[in-house]
Amino acid sequence: MGGESRSKAFTIEIVKKLKEYADAWKAEYGYWFSVxxxxxxxxxxxxxxxxxxxxxxxxxxxxxxxxxxxxxxxxxxxxxxxxxxxxxxxxxxxxxxxxxxxxxxxxxxxxxxxxxxxxxxxxxxxxxxxxxxxxDRCYECDFEGEFAPTAEGFKCPGCGNTNSETADVxxxxxxxxxxxxxxxxxxxxxxxxxxxxxxxxxxxx
Ligand SMILES: [Zn+2]
Known part of the structure; x- marks a missing residue:
């Protein structure tokens, strides 16, 4: 089994186990527990x-x-x-x-x-x-598409706008x-x- 399928099998085991707990609690308490x-x-x-x-x-x-x-x-x-x-x-x-x-x-x-x-x-x-x-839209330069991520947030690739008042991301x-x-x-x-x-x-x- 490759690395990814091994990891995936492991994560499925975890989620199954969580569901077993939820089902057991459902039976025990009469409330609908779920994952x-x-x-x-x-x-x-x-x-x-x-x-x-x-x-x-x-x-x-x-x-x-x-x-x-x-x-x-x-x-x-x-x-x-x-x-x-x-x-x-x-x-x-x-x-x-x-x-x-x-x-x-x-x-x-x-x-x-x-x-x-x-x-x-x-x-x-x-x-x-x-x-x-x-x-995403810029109302300064009319750019439509995807703003570029920066360290702090997002900016318009067209004009560099980072003002949330004049952009919609x-x-x-x-x-x-x-x-x-x-x-x-x-x-x-x-x-x-x-x-x-x-x-x-x-x-x-
Ligand atoms: Zn712009």
């Missing part, structure tokens, strides 16, 4: 920070300064949307408390067929799929969409978002 694939925004930062304090910088684990939420595929790795869905689709059966899958795209207004192909593929495989495509924070210029994210979440690679190529940008 929630958390989109918690601050946890991505906090758990990593606590582990770094305890274990130091471990390459590709704590030194990223974030942990990924849920069962999401490593945001830094380049895979197709189909491969990403194939990887993630085994987890939700243990996570009835809630979950989301999502794929990252460049601006695809000229290639809606590509989006359709992913949605068709996802339809019979996953229950909830988010589509992340850039819709929308990112999938985890499960939900957020506006990081209006409400800045915790450090770990910002790091995670800046590491995300696209799952499809843009053909004419």
């Amino acid at each position: 929630y694939s958390t989109p918690s925004e601050s946890l991505t930062d906090r758990f990593n920070r606590l582990d770094r304090e305890k274990y130091g910088d471990i390459k590709d684990i704590t030194d990223k300064e974030y942990y990924q939420n849920s069962f999401h595929y490593d945001v830094r790795k380049k895979v197709t949307p189909f491969e990403k869905l194939d990887f993630e689709m085994e987890y939700p059966e243990y996570c009835s408390g809630g979950f989301i899958h999502y794929c990252e795209y460049p601006k695809l207004t000229h290639n809606l067929k590509a989006l359709e192909a992913v949605w068709d593929y996802a339809y019979d495989r996953v229950a909830y799929l988010g589509t992340n495509t850039p819709i 929308v990112k999938r924070t985890c499960g939900y969409l957020g506006n990081p210029m209006k409400r800045p994210m915790v450090h770990g979440r910002h790091e995670e978002i800046t590491q995300r690679v696209k799952h499809l190529e843009s053909s004419n940008e």
Whole structure:
């Protein structure tokens, strides 16, 4: 078994175990416990920070300064949307408390067929799929597309604008969409978002 499938088998074991506990508590207490694939925004930062304090910088684990939420595929790795869905689709059966899958795209207004192909593929495989495509706007220079991440936040690639009053930046924070210029994210979440690679190529940008 390769490294990735070994790691995955291990994580499935963990999620199964969590579900066993939830089921046992359900029987014991009569309340509906379930495993929630958390989109918690601050946890991505906090758990990593606590582990770094305890274990130091471990390459590709704590030194990223974030942990990924849920069962999401490593945001830094380049895979197709189909491969990403194939990887993630085994987890939700243990996570009835809630979950989301999502794929990252460049601006695809000229290639809606590509989006359709992913949605068709996802339809019979996953229950909830988010589509992340850039819709950032600058009201200084009329730029439309994707703002560039900086150490502190985001800036317009057209004119360098970083003023939240004259720009609109929308990112999938985890499960939900957020506006990081209006409400800045915790450090770990910002790091995670800046590491995300696209799952499809843009053909004419
Ligand atoms: Zn601009």
